[in-house]
Amino acid sequence: xxxxxxxxxxxxxxKRQSVAFWCNPISGHATLYWYQQIxxxxxxxxxxxxxxxxxxxxxxxxxRFSAERLKGVDSTLKIQPAKLEDSAVYLCxxxxxxxxxxxxxxxxxxxxxxx
Amino acid sequence: GDSVTQMEGPVTxxxxxxxTINCTYTATGYPSLFWYVQYPGEGLQLLLxxxxxxxxxxxxxxxxxxRKETTSFHLEKGSVQVSDSAVYFCALSAQGGSEKLVFxxxxxLTVNP
Numbered sequence: 001x002x003x004x005x006x007x008x009x010x011x012x013x014x015k016r017q018s019v020a021f022w023c024n025p026i027s028g029h030a031t032l033y034w035y036q037q038i039x040x041x042x043x044x045x046x047x048x049x050x051x052x053x054x055x056x057x058x059x060x061x062x063x064r065f066s067a068e069r070l071k072g073v074d075s076t077l078k079i080q081p082a083k084l085e086d087s088a089v090y091l092c093x094x095x096x097x098x099x100x101x102x103x104x105x106x107x108x109x110x111x112x113x114x115x
Numbered sequence: 116g117d118s119v120t121q122m123e124g125p126v127t128x129x130x131x132x133x134x135t136i137n138c139t140y141t142a143t144g145y146p147s148l149f150w151y152v153q154y155p156g157e158g159l160q161l162l163l164x165x166x167x168x169x170x171x172x173x174x175x176x177x178x179x180x181x182r183k184e185t186t187s188f189h190l191e192k193g194s195v196q197v198s199d200s201a202v203y204f205c206a207l208s209a210q211g212g213s214e215k216l217v218f219x220x221x222x223x224l225t226v227n228p
Binding site: 003004033040041042043044045048056091093103104106107108109 | 119156157158159160161204206215216217218219220221
């Protein structure tokens with residue numbers, strides 16, 4: 001089966017600019033996650049979708065970050081305006097239904113550098 | 116809140132050496148525990164998991180046992196190979212069935228021939 005697809009692979013922007021990342025989960029996976037991985041740290045959950053509804057966005061900095069999952073398939077994560085501390089790898093993951101025995105499949109991530 | 120603490124890296128070993136990467140956790144209730152691996156240039160992959168106390172997860176020669184009394188889930192392998200060079204992440208999923216994961220900081224392993 002095809003894996004989780006993310007684009008772009010790399011992005012460099014200046015602070016205060018905006019940026020968007022795209023994720024296409026594995027076909028049929030209802031649950032989609034966005035994680036932020038800062039260099040030297042483990043991934044941190046930003047937002048979790050179940051189909052096109054938000055399950056958990058408690059750690060999403062909503063003043064600058066937004067995410068949507070229209071039609072319950074693809075998802076986009078946007079940052080506007082970006083700050084230096086947003087430099088990180090943004091990982092998208094999907095699972096069949098978000099339950100205990102439904103493993104997460106991760107994409108290769110988008111590496112964002114904010115200068 | 117829930118948290119995971121891993122041993123600091125990097126770890127450098129010779130081929131066929133014994134590997135231990137320590138992981139301890141703090142969580143309310145009874146979390147599920149995971150080890151994920153990230154090979155160079157690739158995405159995170161599930162290596163093994165355990166869902167209840169005393170369970171042993173195993174895969175590709177790696178093992179980890181869920182120890183509730185010591186709140187630990189240490190990763191071990193008896194004989195590492197060069198191809199095991201990667202970053203290893205310990206993670207937990209809180210009680211409730213969600214796969215929403217809390218990760219440790221990761222431990223980079225380099226195996227030399």
